[in-house]
Amino acid sequence: MKSLFGRILLAATLVIFILFIALWQWLQFSQDFSRNQIQQSLHRDLAEHMAHINPLLSQGITSDAALKEAFHDFMLLGPSFEIYTLDRQGKVIAYDAKEEKIKQSQIDTNIIDDFIQGANLPLLGTDPRSSSKDKIFSAARLLAPDGQQTGYLYVIIGGEDFDAWQSIVSEHQAPQFWTTAILIAIGFALVLFVLLLKLFTAPLSRLENDLRLVASQQLNAGVVLPRQYTGSSEINKLSSHINTLLEALSQQHQAINRQQEERHEFMLHLSHDLKTPLTSLQGYIDTWLLLPPHERSSDLIEVAANASQHLQQLLGQMLELEALENGQVTPNWNELHLVDLLEELQLTFAPRANSKKVMLNFVDSHNLTVRTDRQLLLRILNNLIDNAIRYTPEQGMIKIQTIRDLATNKVWLQVSDNGSGMHKHELTALKRMTQKPLAMMAKQTALPQLGVGLAIVRQLLGILQCDIEISSQPGKGTTFNIKLQVVSQS
Structure with a gap:
């Protein structure tokens, strides 16, 4: 797009689109942050309650086979939860899932300890079923009857099933959302383009018309733009610079005209200076030739020689003047x-x-x-x-x-x-x-x-x-x- 209008439209569309993407990312992050904070706050004591109501967990047992059945019952009540027991070093011990689904068997216990000690939420912990993604969780210490810690109960909030359903919903809603968003962005860009067109290009159009009017006039003294442009400081400065340029061009034009007139007058005067000795030279030579041979006097030849010398002097001065004017001296x-x-x-x-x-x-x-x-x-x-x-x-x-x-x-x-x-x-x-x-x-x-x-x-x-x-x-x-x-x- 070479026109100013097209560039403004393209720039406005790109700016709005980039701002929209940035706003969408920020809203998505803010929404995820708020959702994680709310869910983790609501389920802060979930692991503690599970450990309290289950006889095995309340005894500090972390590896009994019966725990898998208990985990299965808990997950039926909350399908979005995934339950694990960990030893004191954070190694995954018991869980209700196929073994090939476990991607990470070591959990960072520092995050778990921060959660138990009441750190600000949300806190993201390691998801055993993902090799790279962290999730919100609930956790509680498992204690033996003698009060010694045997490990942790670790509950992932929003597990694998939750991610699957969320992906299905997003796939159905995303095309409609993006289509609507793009149409809104284009419409907003067009509205912005019209506003920018009126705000910025209207003074430029007036300036263009005024320049055409100036171009149709003769470059004489006092040629300036016919109006003041007070709507925009940039256009006003530009018009001021153009007026300054027009004034300088007008002065140069007048100076050139004066120099041409002076040179014309000088050439007239010079032609007169050259014509006088040339006419004298030609006249005396013609007179000498018309006389009979016995009456031809050397005086006429002497006068003609003087006229020739004067002519030669003038020609030499002309060459000297040309050298001086060309900066050769x-x-x-x-x-x-x-x-x-x-x-x-x-x-x-x-x-x-x-x-x-x-x-x-x-x-x-x-x-x-x-x-x-x-x-x-x-x-x-x-x-x-x-x-x-x-x-x-x-x-x-x-x-x-x-x-x-x-x-x-x-x-x-x-x-x-x-x-x-x-x-x-x-x-x-x-x-x-x-x-x-x-x-x-x-x-x-x-x-x-x-x-x-x-x-x-x-x-x-x-x-x-x-x-x-x-x-x-x-x-x-x-x-x-x-x-x-x-x-x-x-």
């Missing part, structure tokens, strides 16, 4: 003297800045040593300075300097310019990376409308676990402050 932590890094950057960008008539100023007044990955930090600064030169007009200034806050003992590497700056929506998009855990920064999609270079900066900052502060105003310039981990100051 890991930092190599070492100590780095900032003055050496700034000197290298000055040698790299000075020719380009001079050609554009932009002042490039590197200042390290603190002579700091930091712990970082030299190549990754160099790539960050390359991208920031490259963007600064690109958007700073002639006679503008770009400044790269170290700033130390003695009050907080924080050190920042600052890249600032007085170029075109960024608009509010661009600055908000760039700052978004500083509002999330550093562990997530390297896993997010690229920010739109900021170019591949700044997207790479964002990924590298996440890998180096660097905080960044950004400020910018359109027409006044942009400032980037990167927090560094200082090792020492020379």
